[in-house]
Amino acid sequence: MDTTKLIIALFFIFFFYLLLNSIVGTASASASEFCSSSLCGRTEPVIRFPFRLPDHQPVSCGYPGFDLSCGAFNQTLIELPNSGKFTVQAIEYGNQNIWLNDPQYCLPRRLLELNLSGSPFNGVFFQDFTLFNCTFDYKRYKLDPIGCLSGENYTIFASSSERAIRFLASKCSLVATVAVPVQWEFFQPVTTSDLSDDIRLSWGWPRCRRCEARGGQCGLVSVNSSVIECRNIRRHGLPRGARYAIIVGAGFPAFLCLLGFVYFICGRVICCSRWRQRPLMEFSVVVAPQPTITTAGLDGPTIETYPKTILGESCRLPTPDHNICSICLSEYMPKETLRSIPECQHCFHAECIDEWLRMNPSCPVCRNSPKSSPLTQAA
Ligand SMILES: *[C@@H]1O[C@H](CO)[C@@H](O)[C@H](O)[C@H]1NC(C)=O
Ligand SMILES: *[C@@H]1O[C@H](CO)[C@@H](O)[C@H](O)[C@H]1NC(C)=O
Ligand SMILES: *[C@@H]1O[C@H](CO)[C@@H](O)[C@H](O)[C@H]1NC(C)=O
Ligand SMILES: *[C@@H]1O[C@H](CO)[C@@H](O)[C@H](O)[C@H]1NC(C)=O
Ligand SMILES: *[C@@H]1O[C@H](CO)[C@@H](O)[C@H](O)[C@H]1NC(C)=O
DSSP states (O other): OHHHHHHHHHHHHHHHHHHHHHHHHHHTOOGGGGOOOBOSSTTSOOBOTTOBOTTTSOGGGSOTTOBEEEOTTSOEEEEETTTEEEEEEEEETTTTEEEEEOTTSOHHHHHTTOOOTTSSEEESEEEEEEEEEEOSOGGGSOOOOOGGGOOSSOEEEEEOOHHHHHHHHHHSEEEEEEEEEESSOOSSOOSOOOOOSOEEEEEOSSOOHHHHHTTOEEEESSTTOOOEEEEOOOGGGOOHHHHHHHIIIIIHHHHHHHHHHHHHHHHHHHHHOTTTTOHHHHHHHHTTTTHHHHTTOOOHHHHHTSOEEEOOTTOOOSSTTOOBOTTTOOBOOTTOEEEEOTTTOOEEEHHHHHHHHHHOSSOTTTOOOOOOOHHHHHO
């Protein structure tokens, strides 16, 4: 009987689709897939891409300029090219922020010679502080001295308030004015500060914000590459293993039930139909479960056949007037990987369009369906 054959064929296609999907998923593992995170101590920040502990993680697990080390007291350290070593107090991977302090507990001394050039980091908010070297007896005033810079017979103050600066300038000698990368934007001038709060820096590249926000794993495409990609995006907040477990555990029985149901209905419709001789009827009923395969979007190998480009520093775009990705609405930046849909030439961030195509088999802009995968065509 034709219906039975068709159902069996559909069942095998579905089964091979799952099998192929899991094989492809593991075979195309990139450099980042073998990277595990690390730590210097139990309470220290987790170290993962773009940061790396050279003794514990291979070169391909980090990005140049992001190497960390562990200090004698298990503190996490980073060495900035023109400013020396700092302790890493915290790392915010999602927002690309890092908080630093001085291993010798005298951050103001480090701020006097802070030079971030040559490092991948820059401040987010800067506040100018003017430092003074004073010999007057300040105890009558509400002033907060910098203890670690002060001596027995002199005291150092830092201020961002014009009034306090005028007062200190009249009594003390000027040391320097420094731009401090503070943690938050200051809306009020600070009369005096001991400048011991962690400094907050941020990095612009590699940009893993979007990937982190989606629970993905950011990493290098391959060992010697400087191109990054986002892997293992958790759809519906589930890890990949759990997804497969659900597909196999719940999807299969559900699919079988559906097939049984369709077969039952089919049998009845065909039996009771007066137009039994019309093959169209039979065909249209049997084809009904097919959307469970086709609407799931495109498979990885098909998506991989769409052309990818990496933007140069000059940011030449395939279509120059479109410099915003219509999926995530952020601008294209140099070194980002774009992918275009061959049928309509629309471009997007590769990570955005890949995720989209896995769920919707059409271009998000013009809704044209790109050529379907060989598997769905076979169905
Ligand atoms: C550093 O960490 C190790 C274990 O990771 C621990 O045995 C050692 O006591 C720690 N050292 C200090 C100074 O906390
Ligand atoms: C920072 O260091 C670089 C390289 O050593 C130097 O060219 C630059 O002038 C320095 N910047 C400041 C503000 O000192
Ligand atoms: C402050 O001035 C004293 C002399 O009055 C000097 O010995 C000391 O080095 C100065 N400190 C700084 C940080 O400039
Ligand atoms: C501080 O001043 C006192 C009295 O003027 C002097 O005896 C002492 O040597 C000074 N200390 C330093 C470190 O210069
Ligand atoms: C990466 O580059 C180094 C030298 O630059 C080379 O020795 C190594 O074979 C390269 N590895 C790969 C996988 O291309």
